[in-house]
Amino acid sequence: MGNRIVAVGIDPGSTVGYAVMDFDGRLLAAGSEKKFTLNDVIKKIISAGEPVVVGTDKRNVPYFVSQFAAKTGAKVFFPRRDLPVLDKRKMTENFSVRNCHQMDAVAAAIFALNEVMPLVNKIKSFANQHKMIDGVVLSVTKPNCFLQVFHKTEDELKEVINEVKLLLKDDSFELEVLLMEGEEKVRTMPF
Numbered sequence: 001m002g003n004r005i006v007a008v009g010i011d012p013g014s015t016v017g018y019a020v021m022d023f024d025g026r027l028l029a030a031g032s033e034k035k036f037t038l039n040d041v042i043k044k045i046i047s048a049g050e051p052v053v054v055g056t057d058k059r060n061v062p063y064f065v066s067q068f069a070a071k072t073g074a075k076v077f078f079p080r081r082d083l084p085v086l087d088k089r090k091m092t093e094n095f096s097v098r099n100c101h102q103m104d105a106v107a108a109a110i111f112a113l114n115e116v117m118p119l120v121n122k123i124k125s126f127a128n129q130h131k132m133i134d135g136v137v138l139s140v141t142k143p144n145c146f147l148q149v150f151h152k153t154e155d156e157l158k159e160v161i162n163e164v165k166l167l168l169k170d171d172s173f174e175l176e177v178l179l180m181e182g183e184e185k186v187r188t189m190p191f
Contacts, residue, residue, distance in 0.1 A: 006049035007116070008074060009108030010056060012064035016041060017101030019109040020048040023120060027109075032101035038067055046072075055112030057083040057104050077112040 004022060011017035016036035020029040028048045033040070045051050054074040056065045061078050069076045083091075088107035097103045 004049035005052045006045070007109050007113045008045055008051045008054040008068070009105040009110070009112065010041065010054060010062075010065050010068055011101045011104035011108065012062045013101070015099075015101050016064070017099070017103075017105035018044060019102065019105035020045055020051075021106075021109045021113060022049070023113070023117075025110075025113060027095050027106065030095070030097060030102045030106055032099055032105070038064060038071070041068065042071060053077060053112040053116050055108035055110075055115075057088060057108045057111065075116075077115040079111060083107055083111065 006028065007021045007023065009017075009019040009021075011032075015032050015034050017032040018030065018036075018041050019027060021027055029044065031044065051068075051072045051074040053076075054065060054069050054072070055077045056062060057079065059079055059081050061076055065076060068074065088103055091110050092103050092106045095106050097106055
């Protein structure tokens with residue numbers, strides 16, 4: 001898997017549509033193919049990055065999407081009601097999509113990003129305020145929130161985690177800190 005964390009949208013069916021976006025809202029990949037298997041979709045997506053959130057445009061999460069989430073560890077986001085076609089067209093008007101399957105997948109990825117961005121922005125703001133922007137990379141997933149922190153002692157890490165929990169006023173999620181050395185994971189510390 002690539003180091004970049006990504007949001008994914010999937011439109012399952014006899015023709016499967018998929019979209020991959022970074023957390024800045026840039027479309028990295030989109031496609032649609034007939035008889036595309038779950039493993040085919042996973043291979044396409046992980047070539048663009050590590051999927052941490054997956055969206056669907058349906059209020060009832062399709063089995064294909066829930067299986068994707070189970071196999072990749074991505075958190076599923078779904079709307080309270082099916083997204084209307086007009087809303088999906090508006091959401092995707094600035095993106096190049098070739099067909100309705102890609103449009104649905106891009107809209108689903110945008111929906112997932114919109115759901116998770118308030119948390120992402122709170123943590124980015126925290127990192128900025130504490131001059132940690134060079135040392136903190138955020139990913140939100142598995143099950144809810146991960147911070148990757150570089151060049152911190154264990155005591156500094158515990159302090160950061162406690163401050164983030166207070167900031168978010170929520171202890172229901174799990175924070176995990178990955179200590180990195182270059183591109184290599186050194187160890188994982190759950191808090």
